[in-house]
Amino acid sequence: xxxxxxxxxxxxxxxxxxxxxxxxxxxxxxxxxxxxxxxxxxxxxxxxxxxxxxxxxxxxxxxxxxxxxxxxxxxxxxxxxxxxxxxxxxxxxxxxxxxxxxxxxxxxxxxxxxxxxxxxxxxx
Amino acid sequence: xxxxxxxxxxxxxxxxxxxxxxxxxxxxxxxxxxxxxxxxxxxxxxxxxxxxxxxxxxxxxxxxxxxxxxxxxxxxxxxxxxxxxxxxxxxxxxxxxxxxxxxxxxxxxxxxxxxxxxxxxxxxxxxxxxxxxxxxxxxxxxxxx
Amino acid sequence: xxxxxxxxxxxxxxxxxxxxxxxxxxxxxxxxxxxxxxxxxxxxxxxxxxxxxxxxxxxxxxxxxxxxxxxxxxxxxxxxxxxxxxxxxxxxxxxxxxxxxxxxxxxxxxxxxxxxxxxxxxxxxxxxxxxxxxxxxxxxxxxxxxxxxxxxxxxxxxxxxxxxxxxxxxxxxxxxxxxxxxxxxxxxxxxxxxxxxxxxxxxxxxxxxxxxxxxxxxxxxxxxxxxxxxxxxxxxxxxxxxxxxxxxxxxxxxxxxxxxxxxxxxxxxxxxxxxx
Ligand code: HEM
Ligand code: HEM
Ligand code: SF4
Ligand code: SF4
Ligand code: FES
Numbered sequence: 001x002x003x004x005x006x007x008x009x010x011x012x013x014x015x016x017x018x019x020x021x022x023x024x025x026x027x028x029x030x031x032x033x034x035x036x037x038x039x040x041x042x043x044x045x046x047x048x049x050x051x052x053x054x055x056x057x058x059x060x061x062x063x064x065x066x067x068x069x070x071x072x073x074x075x076x077x078x079x080x081x082x083x084x085x086x087x088x089x090x091x092x093x094x095x096x097x098x099x100x101x102x103x104x105x106x107x108x109x110x111x112x113x114x115x116x117x118x119x120x121x122x123x124x
Numbered sequence: 125x126x127x128x129x130x131x132x133x134x135x136x137x138x139x140x141x142x143x144x145x146x147x148x149x150x151x152x153x154x155x156x157x158x159x160x161x162x163x164x165x166x167x168x169x170x171x172x173x174x175x176x177x178x179x180x181x182x183x184x185x186x187x188x189x190x191x192x193x194x195x196x197x198x199x200x201x202x203x204x205x206x207x208x209x210x211x212x213x214x215x216x217x218x219x220x221x222x223x224x225x226x227x228x229x230x231x232x233x234x235x236x237x238x239x240x241x242x243x244x245x246x247x248x249x250x251x252x253x254x255x256x257x258x259x260x261x262x263x264x265x266x267x268x269x
Numbered sequence: 270x271x272x273x274x275x276x277x278x279x280x281x282x283x284x285x286x287x288x289x290x291x292x293x294x295x296x297x298x299x300x301x302x303x304x305x306x307x308x309x310x311x312x313x314x315x316x317x318x319x320x321x322x323x324x325x326x327x328x329x330x331x332x333x334x335x336x337x338x339x340x341x342x343x344x345x346x347x348x349x350x351x352x353x354x355x356x357x358x359x360x361x362x363x364x365x366x367x368x369x370x371x372x373x374x375x376x377x378x379x380x381x382x383x384x385x386x387x388x389x390x391x392x393x394x395x396x397x398x399x400x401x402x403x404x405x406x407x408x409x410x411x412x413x414x415x416x417x418x419x420x421x422x423x424x425x426x427x428x429x430x431x432x433x434x435x436x437x438x439x440x441x442x443x444x445x446x447x448x449x450x451x452x453x454x455x456x457x458x459x460x461x462x463x464x465x466x467x468x469x470x471x472x473x474x475x476x477x478x479x480x481x482x483x484x485x486x487x488x489x490x491x492x493x494x495x496x497x498x499x500x501x502x503x504x505x506x507x508x509x510x511x512x513x514x515x516x517x518x519x520x521x522x523x524x525x526x527x528x529x530x531x532x533x534x535x536x537x538x539x540x541x542x543x544x545x
Contacts, residue, residue: 002473003477003479004476004511006479011221015215021211024203025204029243031264032264032268033268047184047185050177050184056178074164074167076162078161079160079165083268084441084442084443085441086171112178113175115178120179120180130372131286131293133294133366133368133372134440135368135369138399139438140436140439143436147485149484149489152271153482153483156482176505217482221483222506223505224388226502228418229417229418229419229422230496231417232421233422235393236493236494237497238489238494238499239485239499240485
């Protein structure tokens with residue numbers, strides 16, 4: 001795939017991340033100020049709050065979306081940086097494959113965690 | 125080729141940090157790169173840590189136990205700061221790299237005006253917004269809790 | 270700006286390198302007397318004439334037009350001929366060859382990487398009506414506004430100062446760099462041109478503008494006000510729009526209509542026959 005397309009998606013991913021991660025940060029770190037999506041009170045990472053969010057299909061799907069966009073955005077950014085170090089062409093090819101495999105692997109694993117977490121939370 | 129007899133004279137990674145004319149946009153570029161890499165590193169670890177919620181309450185609480193303490197609080201605050209910088213500066217870059225806020229082509233008349241001058245108010249605005257977020261974040265992390 | 274308080278003696282600290290003799294460039298100091306109005310290039314001449322005739326650099330026009338004398342002056346890329354010693358306001362002036370290019374000798378950089386990248390992006394008007402280009406029957410129409418969309422970028426003198434300052438050029442030899450990209454954009458936006466698709470072969474890949482992160486150093490050092498960073502961001506906009514299928518396609522400009530109903534005055538001589 002050529003950089004014209006990949007970089008266009010890199011930018012688009014950045015914009016999507018902006019909203020999703022902005023919400024994530026507001027929930028996790030501006031809890032004393034805003035206190036959103038932490039129904040059990042206390043700390044946002046208390047199990048009761050994690051379960052409350054995890055029961056929601058909307059949260060689960062947006063987490064999977066954030067997972068995918070952030071992995072693509074971050075790993076393509078890393079690839080850009082590594083390629084600027086001028087590795088030999090075979091090394092570039094190998095790096096691209098390693099990054100693709102790492103990205104796909106982490107996406108599958110994270111999606112599994114989000115999905116099973118959704119079921120665990122729904123039963124809790 | 126004569127090239128082999130000459131001296132390559134490339135600045136190398138040193139040239140990523142300095143070596144030009146040391147303009148402020150250079151530092152924003154360097155910080156954007158460092159925060160991007162830092163976030164990527166945190167994110168990969170984060171995926172593993174938060175996956176414990178799929179196993180159940182005790183696994184989650186055990187993994188959360190492992191990441192408590194003042195050092196982790198400071199680390200998480202740094203992640204928050206990195207997100208604030210990378211996100212706000214990133215929005216500025218999205219606009220600029222799509223040709224918005226950098227001015228139109230002009231007749232170059234000395235002293236030359238460049239797109240960096242058109243960008244300056246946006247960069248300052250972005251920095252102010254980042255500072256505001258960093259301060260609110262610090263209050264939330266260390267004072268209101 | 271000159272404050273009239275330039276020291277009478279100026280030390281030129283020059284980075285010397287002779288292929289075959291030196292393994293690494295070395296700094297050498299030369300002290301010369303300052304004269305009012307002296308440029309860095311004048312100072313180099315003085316050193317060569319009065320101290321060391323082996324000193325090598327490249328210059329021709331000595332008036333900021335030819336693009337030969339790009340060098341690092343007190344660490345910043347600029348033209349030797351249009352940098353006044355008084356404006357530097359230092360008694361030691363360091364002069365080094367442009368970074369990110371191989372050194373041929375002393376202050377002479379090998380600019381082939383620049384010209385190769387420039388050539389690879391077809392910096393000329395590309396059209397399908399080649400017969401009209403070879404044997405023109407008129408002029409292609411272009412309005413003043415259309416010309417202003419690229420005019421600024423056409424002032425580039427290929428001095429390579431921007432590439433010496435660019436962080437990406439510091440490590441990546443495949444990146445086309447600000448000169449070639451600004452020139453590609455200059456032709457892409459020229460309404461007489463139809464070469465966007467042809468140049469896209471190079472621009473869409475690794476040599477394209479994606480390696481530019483808007484660090485802006487190129488525009489900051491450019492001695493001609495070309496503002497290559499602006500050209501590159503505008504180019505990204507076009508290419509992103511193209512990737513999304515949103516780019517406004519246009520046909521290349523047609524021949525300008527000749528005014529009707531006007532008689533040529535008999536006392537105006539015919540243009541001479543083309544010589545090439
Ligand atoms: C919050 C929303 C975000 C926005 C708006 C955003 C925006 C951007 C933009 C516009 C670039 C390209 C800059 C350039 O042309 O050099 C970029 C690069 C990058 N981003 Fe993000 N980003 C965001 C979040 C993230 C996250 C969460 C990560 C980590 C997972 C990340 C990692 C990177 C990396 C590694 C680069 C490459 C940096 C470089 O080449 O210097 N970004 N980002
Ligand atoms: C340092 C501050 C952060 C904290 C305290 C935090 C906390 C959490 C928590 C508690 C969860 C579990 C889900 C939930 O309870 O809602 C989670 C999931 C997630 N977080 Fe964060 N997070 C932080 C930063 C980030 C950053 C910087 C990113 C993006 C690059 C991110 C992306 C995600 C994603 C994608 C998930 C879902 C993971 C999965 O399902 O496998 N988080 N986070
Ligand atoms: S863009 Fe400016 S600095 Fe770069 S080669 Fe052209 S004139 Fe020189
Ligand atoms: S704006 Fe782009 S081309 Fe210009 S110096 Fe910065 S990275 Fe290089
Ligand atoms: S000698 Fe021609 S630009 Fe300096």
